[in-house]
Amino acid sequence: xxxxxxxxxxxxxxxxxxxxxxxxxxxxxxxxxxxxxxxxxxxxxxxxxxxxxxxxxxxxxxxxxxxxxxxxxxxxxxxxxxxxxxxxxxxxxxxxxxxxxxxxxxxxxxxxxxxxxxxxxxxxxxxxxxxxxxxxxxxxxxxxxxxxxxxxxxxxxxxxxxxxxxxxxxxxxxxxxxxxxxxxxxxxxxxxxxxxxxxxxxxxxxxxxxxxxxxxxxxxxxxxxxxxxxxxxxxxxxxxxxxxxxxxxxxxxxxxxxxxxxxxxxxxxxxxxxxxxxxxxxxxxxxxxxxxxxxxxxxxxxxxxxxxxxxxxxxxxxxxxxxxxxxxxxxxxxxxxxxxxxxxxxxxxxxxxxxxxxxxxxxxxxxxxxxxxxxxxxxxxxxxxxxxxxxxxxxxxxxxxxxxxxxx
Numbered sequence: 001x002x003x004x005x006x007x008x009x010x011x012x013x014x015x016x017x018x019x020x021x022x023x024x025x026x027x028x029x030x031x032x033x034x035x036x037x038x039x040x041x042x043x044x045x046x047x048x049x050x051x052x053x054x055x056x057x058x059x060x061x062x063x064x065x066x067x068x069x070x071x072x073x074x075x076x077x078x079x080x081x082x083x084x085x086x087x088x089x090x091x092x093x094x095x096x097x098x099x100x101x102x103x104x105x106x107x108x109x110x111x112x113x114x115x116x117x118x119x120x121x122x123x124x125x126x127x128x129x130x131x132x133x134x135x136x137x138x139x140x141x142x143x144x145x146x147x148x149x150x151x152x153x154x155x156x157x158x159x160x161x162x163x164x165x166x167x168x169x170x171x172x173x174x175x176x177x178x179x180x181x182x183x184x185x186x187x188x189x190x191x192x193x194x195x196x197x198x199x200x201x202x203x204x205x206x207x208x209x210x211x212x213x214x215x216x217x218x219x220x221x222x223x224x225x226x227x228x229x230x231x232x233x234x235x236x237x238x239x240x241x242x243x244x245x246x247x248x249x250x251x252x253x254x255x256x257x258x259x260x261x262x263x264x265x266x267x268x269x270x271x272x273x274x275x276x277x278x279x280x281x282x283x284x285x286x287x288x289x290x291x292x293x294x295x296x297x298x299x300x301x302x303x304x305x306x307x308x309x310x311x312x313x314x315x316x317x318x319x320x321x322x323x324x325x326x327x328x329x330x331x332x333x334x335x336x337x338x339x340x341x342x343x344x345x346x347x348x349x350x351x352x353x354x355x356x357x358x359x360x361x362x363x364x365x366x367x368x369x370x371x372x373x374x375x376x377x378x379x380x381x382x383x384x385x386x387x388x389x390x391x392x393x394x395x396x397x398x399x400x401x402x403x404x405x406x407x408x
Contacts, residue, residue, distance in 0.1 A: 005226055006112075009110035009264055010089065011086070011092060011404070012406065013087065015084070015085045017047070019180060020184065021047035021185065022047075022048055023188075023400040024044070024049060026399055027054045027055060029347070029398050043185055043186070050402070054071065054401060055068060055071055084404065087179065087195050090196055091109045092194065093107055093166065093173060094106045096189060096190070097191070098189040098393065098397040099396060104273075104397075105272055105274065106266040107165070108264060108403055110263065110264055113236075113240045118132040120383045121382075123223070126226060127228055129228045129229055129230060129233070131384050133234070137238050140238035152266070152401070152405075153235065154266065154399070155230045157230045157267075157268055157269070164208075169196060176195055178194055180193045218377070219377055225376065246258065246260045259405070259406055276392070278394060279389075280345050282346075283346045284335075284341060284362065285359055286340055286362075288339070292335060295331065296315070300318055301317050305365075308363055325367060325389055
């Protein structure tokens with residue numbers, strides 16, 4: 001049996017709650033729009049909600065230690081309240097409709113963190129697609145190290161050009177137990193889920209993706225590359241960091257089955273019609289706009305557009321997308337180190353334009369789209385893209401916290 005790093009899971013779902021209030025969008029979205037989270041808080045107030053058990057990153061500079069303490073208290077309260085039911089040893093087929101796509105098919109399962117690495121150049125079965133910033137791990141780790149349950153927003157891609165895994169499950173979904181079906185809050189669309197207990201059959205299909213001849217044909221070498229982390233890499237890196245601490249006190253036999261060794265994720269075929277890549281733009285504030293833009297013209301950033309609040313300027317360059325983003329990020333970091341300012345990472349062209357117009361001394365930088373068909377080959381050959389290169393869809397399309405899994 002080939003090792004893929006994928007396992008079935010015991011999955012927690014709430015029972016007898018308002019599901020529209022329960023599920024909320026990933027914590028790293030709308031970091032420049034506190035009004036989104038304020039509106040959400042009002043909508044779900046007084047109801048069971050995963051918002052009680054996460055730390056939206058918009059609040060990372062707003063008494064985070066107290067908020068983290070409250071998050072872990074809430075997790076314990078929810079466990080003690082009996083709100084959860086546990087589905088044993090299976091997967092959940094999840095079907096998402098968003099304002100932008102009619103259907104995105106995913107599969108909730110557990111990945112083995114021993115098979116995952118987030119270093120830039122890795123030969124692990126499960127790899128990061130973008131650079132990981134170590135400084136972003138500690139606040140998340142403060143939550144996970146004391147948490148009894150994880151609620152994932154991680155989306156992991158697999159490369160199944162013949163659509164032989166999730167597509168047949170979708171076509172035959174009526175034979176499985178439906179476990180949820182509801183509208184998401186804050187205009188997030190609709191989601192439904194089915195419990196899949198055909199564990200051996202599903203795992204066998206993933207094993208076939210690692211066939212030697214297939215890998216050589218796709219990547220030019222026998223690269224045992226099963227999964228690429230598309231969204232939520234820093235959350236998965238946090239789970240890995242937590243596991244690296246936990247396992248130090250375990251025996252070899254305990255390491256094999258400890259729940260912290262695994263992380264619940266949504267697996268999505270990169271060829272699914274509901275998967276499309278959007279650039280992540282740079283929103284730079286607190287700068288001398290003209291001086292910043294003049295300096296940017298002196299380096300090769302590839303093909304970018306720069307917005308000063310009134311005018312869009314195209315800047316052409318010779319370097320490829322990944323190298324252009326790397327050069328842009330270095331310029332921003334160097335400028336801020338010398339002159340001050342801040343940078344944020346924004347999804348959506350209209351969102352960035354609105355923010356730049358509303359902010360004094362701000363500049364927006366727009367990148368081109370990444371062709372999703374290039375992702376696995378690029379990561380196989382060169383390793384991870386620069387951090388914040390792409391997003392899988394718009395912010396509102398990100399995974400909502402819904403399913404959980406015990407990690408203690």
